[in-house]
Amino acid sequence: MPHSHELTVVEAAQKIRRREVSPVTLMEDLLNRVSRLEPTLSVWVTLDADAALETARQRERELLNEGPRGPLHGVPIGIKDIYYTQGVLTTACSLILADFVPDHDATTVANLKRAGAIIMGKTVTTEFACGDPSPTRNPWNNYHTPGGSSSGSAVGVASGMFPAALGSQTGGSILRPAAYNGVVGLKPSFSRVSRYGVVPVAHSLDTMGPFTRTVEDAALMLNVLAGHDPKDPSTSIRPVPNYLRAIGAQAAPPRIGLVTQYFYGKADDETQAHTDAVAEKLAEAGAAVEEVEIAADWDAMLSAHRVLMTVEGAAVHQDWFNARADEYSPNIRGVVEDGREVSAVTYVQAKRVQDRFRRDVADALRSYDVLLTPSTPTPAPRDLTTTGDPSFQSPFTFSGHPTITLPSGLSEDGLPLGAQLAAPYFADETLLSVAHWCERVINSNLTPPEHRG
Amino acid sequence: MPHSHELTVVEAAQKIRRREVSPVTLMEDLLNRVSRLEPTLSVWVTLDADAALETARQRERELLNEGPRGPLHGVPIGIKDIYYTQGVLTTACSLILADFVPDHDATTVANLKRAGAIIMGKTVTTEFACGDPSPTRNPWNNYHTPGGSSSGSAVGVASGMFPAALGSQTGGSILRPAAYNGVVGLKPSFSRVSRYGVVPVAHSLDTMGPFTRTVEDAALMLNVLAGHDPKDPSTSIRPVPNYLRAIGAQAAPPRIGLVTQYFYGKADDETQAHTDAVAEKLAEAGAAVEEVEIAADWDAMLSAHRVLMTVEGAAVHQDWFNARADEYSPNIRGVVEDGREVSAVTYVQAKRVQDRFRRDVADALRSYDVLLTPSTPTPAPRDLTTTGDPSFQSPFTFSGHPTITLPSGLSEDGLPLGAQLAAPYFADETLLSVAHWCERVINSNLTPPEHRG
Numbered sequence: 001m002p003h004s005h006e007l008t009v010v011e012a013a014q015k016i017r018r019r020e021v022s023p024v025t026l027m028e029d030l031l032n033r034v035s036r037l038e039p040t041l042s043v044w045v046t047l048d049a050d051a052a053l054e055t056a057r058q059r060e061r062e063l064l065n066e067g068p069r070g071p072l073h074g075v076p077i078g079i080k081d082i083y084y085t086q087g088v089l090t091t092a093c094s095l096i097l098a099d100f101v102p103d104h105d106a107t108t109v110a111n112l113k114r115a116g117a118i119i120m121g122k123t124v125t126t127e128f129a130c131g132d133p134s135p136t137r138n139p140w141n142n143y144h145t146p147g148g149s150s151s152g153s154a155v156g157v158a159s160g161m162f163p164a165a166l167g168s169q170t171g172g173s174i175l176r177p178a179a180y181n182g183v184v185g186l187k188p189s190f191s192r193v194s195r196y197g198v199v200p201v202a203h204s205l206d207t208m209g210p211f212t213r214t215v216e217d218a219a220l221m222l223n224v225l226a227g228h229d230p231k232d233p234s235t236s237i238r239p240v241p242n243y244l245r246a247i248g249a250q251a252a253p254p255r256i257g258l259v260t261q262y263f264y265g266k267a268d269d270e271t272q273a274h275t276d277a278v279a280e281k282l283a284e285a286g287a288a289v290e291e292v293e294i295a296a297d298w299d300a301m302l303s304a305h306r307v308l309m310t311v312e313g314a315a316v317h318q319d320w321f322n323a324r325a326d327e328y329s330p331n332i333r334g335v336v337e338d339g340r341e342v343s344a345v346t347y348v349q350a351k352r353v354q355d356r357f358r359r360d361v362a363d364a365l366r367s368y369d370v371l372l373t374p375s376t377p378t379p380a381p382r383d384l385t386t387t388g389d390p391s392f393q394s395p396f397t398f399s400g401h402p403t404i405t406l407p408s409g410l411s412e413d414g415l416p417l418g419a420q421l422a423a424p425y426f427a428d429e430t431l432l433s434v435a436h437w438c439e440r441v442i443n444s445n446l447t448p449p450e451h452r453g
Numbered sequence: 454m455p456h457s458h459e460l461t462v463v464e465a466a467q468k469i470r471r472r473e474v475s476p477v478t479l480m481e482d483l484l485n486r487v488s489r490l491e492p493t494l495s496v497w498v499t500l501d502a503d504a505a506l507e508t509a510r511q512r513e514r515e516l517l518n519e520g521p522r523g524p525l526h527g528v529p530i531g532i533k534d535i536y537y538t539q540g541v542l543t544t545a546c547s548l549i550l551a552d553f554v555p556d557h558d559a560t561t562v563a564n565l566k567r568a569g570a571i572i573m574g575k576t577v578t579t580e581f582a583c584g585d586p587s588p589t590r591n592p593w594n595n596y597h598t599p600g601g602s603s604s605g606s607a608v609g610v611a612s613g614m615f616p617a618a619l620g621s622q623t624g625g626s627i628l629r630p631a632a633y634n635g636v637v638g639l640k641p642s643f644s645r646v647s648r649y650g651v652v653p654v655a656h657s658l659d660t661m662g663p664f665t666r667t668v669e670d671a672a673l674m675l676n677v678l679a680g681h682d683p684k685d686p687s688t689s690i691r692p693v694p695n696y697l698r699a700i701g702a703q704a705a706p707p708r709i710g711l712v713t714q715y716f717y718g719k720a721d722d723e724t725q726a727h728t729d730a731v732a733e734k735l736a737e738a739g740a741a742v743e744e745v746e747i748a749a750d751w752d753a754m755l756s757a758h759r760v761l762m763t764v765e766g767a768a769v770h771q772d773w774f775n776a777r778a779d780e781y782s783p784n785i786r787g788v789v790e791d792g793r794e795v796s797a798v799t800y801v802q803a804k805r806v807q808d809r810f811r812r813d814v815a816d817a818l819r820s821y822d823v824l825l826t827p828s829t830p831t832p833a834p835r836d837l838t839t840t841g842d843p844s845f846q847s848p849f850t851f852s853g854h855p856t857i858t859l860p861s862g863l864s865e866d867g868l869p870l871g872a873q874l875a876a877p878y879f880a881d882e883t884l885l886s887v888a889h890w891c892e893r894v895i896n897s898n899l900t901p902p903e904h905r906g
Contacts, residue, residue, distance in 0.1 A: 348765055
């Protein structure tokens with residue numbers, strides 16, 4: 001029988017439904033683990049253990065009286081501190097929102113509650129989800145960055161504080177920290193998941209998604225999170241397939257396009273060799289793997305991504321920044337200051353670059369189920385003054401294609417390495433089913449050394 | 454039996470299908486009419502009578518051999534000169550595109566051809582569909598403006614040169630000229646109709662739609678034009694209802710919200726009194742009519758509309774304007790020059806104003822099938838140096854709600870007046886069915902005096 005902190009979302013939910021595990025016991029176990037690890041890892045901004053336990057007791061009562069609310073009944077989830085949580089401090093780890101207590105939940109948080117999940121507490125983010133490092137530490141090696149911006153959510157899942165968490169990605173803020181900490185990170189298709197009630201960074205890029213330890217868990221989370229939200233008109237009206245069922249459906253080995261262009265120019269030798277080895281392993285298991293080029297202007301992509309992020313960030317922060325500029329840290333300050341200098345025509349041209357790049361990626365995906373790239377140029381850098389390099393995520397955050405990172409092995413230094421997969425727009429079920437197939441082939445579920453047992 | 458030039462689209466299509474009218478005879482009759490009226494009205498940029506007749510002969514052969522292509526088989530349609538027509542000059546009435554012959558059709562033009570329509574020729578637009586007056590004349594009184602930008606399409610329908618035409622609206626370019634010339638103008642919901650292959654003005658506003666003489670014809674045209682276009686990712690994936698069937702379906706009298714706020718502040722006394730009389734007539738026929746306020750910031754709407762139009766226009770024209778600024782007329786020049794000075798943050802804030810205004814209009818529509826306003830502040834002004842005031846269209850072009858104008862009577866000076874209806878977003882079938890109901894009640898099919906018979 002696995003320890004509480006080893007349970008996946010699917011396992012925990014199943015054991016709770018079958019009354020093999022009590023939501024209260026599970027929460028107590030996890031809170032004990034948090035007490036032990038939090039002083040080193042700094043995962044939490046706001047954690048009210050009593051409130052979490054009280055919700056767990058409520059879920060236990062509900063289970064006995066009315067049965068489970070939904071597929072996540074009794075499962076504790078960590079929430080990045082940019083998601084509004086009704087009655088619970090939501091700071092975005094900023095001075096500006098230091099005292100902000102929302103009077104309503106983000107739609108995604110409301111969805112989780114409706115599905116029976118327990119909002120365990122609010123996890124550390126970099127300030128306003130930008131590039132200023134957070135106090136969170138990488139559980140694999142405390143001298144290496146955990147990445148960002150969703151650092152607390154990634155590290156909490158990696159260290160067994162909760163089986164799943166919510167993050168968000170504007171540059172590389174889900175998949176990069178997921179890869180650096182050896183967990184699964186999913187960025188769904190742009191406009192698949194509601195952003196209502198989330199402190200924005202940049203509306204042309206912001207994408208909400210989960211951290212989990214398995215692809216199956218990511219699929220289950222996406223089923224709860226996805227769908228049209230009348231409160232967020234930017235969400236798609238496309239119907240939501242059953243992602244959990246889809247992941248069992250990858251019968252034939254997938255067709256995988258390995259993208260070395262751009263990525264191998266930035267990746268270190270070890271990461272390149274590792275990605276080649278992953279591709280070979282997948283091919284040996286039957287996947288049709290071949291190299292593919294994305295016929296795109298990569299420099300234009302990177303600079304247009306920066307334009308969208310800085311301009312839209314500057315618009316979000318305009319009033320706050322005019323009044324309280326001295327309360328901003330250097331990176332987010334740079335975002336706002338750069339964005340204010342951009343002309344509207346330059347911004348509109350950047351949106352056009354986005355449309356074009358989206359088509360270029362779609363063209364490359366025509367003959368493949370997924371594209372494969374390394375998840376990061378290197379393992380987590382030994383540098384706490386940075387959150388690492390998001391440039392392996394930016395292309396697909398920019399294009400809006402769904403991506404996932406899988407733990408794929410360890411570096412010579414014992415740090416996690418990851419494989420990033422990208423699927424056609426709104427083929428999230430393909431992404432998940434292929435990722436599930438790859439996960440079994442790669443077979444590399446990682447647990448940080450000091451946090452085993 | 455009506456004259457050829459009096460036939461509606463539905464009538465012409467039916468008579469052709471039944472072989473009561475030959476597509477060739479119809480085209481000959483219309484070309485004769487064009488010969489007579491064109492010297493006064495200046496509807497055409499490009500009209501190749503031989504080619505139009507040759508297509509008519511082809512349609513006649515198809516009809517005999519394979520049967521009708523679709524619901525518009527043999528019906529001549531005028532096309533605003535900003536729509537790409539394969540192998541046919543497409544100038545946008547500009548010097549920049551004076552020699553431009555597209556190698557493909559706009560999706561909408563291709564749809565019309567697939568439905569059997571005959572592309573009769575290209576109609577006059579103001580330069581690049583902006584505010585510089587065109588040579589087209591109002592058939593009701595040649596000293597009054599026909600409006601713009603879709604002046605040729607509106608006047609061609611009004612004067613019986615063709616039963617329907619394509620226009621486009623970024624400010625007030627469909628409904629205003631339709632009202633000034635006494636015809637029906639439809640601006641469908643934003644993103645309902647493809648914009649692929651149309652010279653753009655401003656992508657946040659540009660909406661394609663038809664001119665016709667009846668609501669039924671507008672419904673038939675929309676059925677041919679509407680739908681998702683993979684070549685224009687901004688088009689909605691929502692299914693296309695049968696609009697023609699929907700217009701027969703308005704059983705109960707409609708609930709109509711009369712909006713005097715904003716509109717009556719700008720309308721002259723005669724227009725106000727006329728609109729009140731229309732509202733009363735509709736109420737007498739059974740409609741539930743009451744005044745409603747749109748709780749919006751109207752000044753912010755107008756200035757944000759201008760920001761979107763100038764910035765996006767400047768982006769479209771950036772390279773051309775840098776190279777050939779002296780070939781631009783004053784109004785379009787002002788659009789580009791103003792747009793270049795706007796900051797990206799101001800632009801992004803204008804997009805936010807658009808989101809908010811869209812919600813405000815939606816709120817006002819919650820208890821009504823449609824909103825009713827005058828179509829224009831006054832009848833067509835006696836001033837050929839202007840295309841008139843688009844400010845009664847801007848709100849709904851900005852919000853993206855579908856609108857239609859119906860001829861509703863004549864001014865004391867004998868000029869057409871119109872009633873503008875707006876429906877909830879993507880309730881185009883409601884708009885058309887209510888408009889059809891109102892059309893029968895108002896009973897004001899207008900024909901310019903000198904063009905009767």
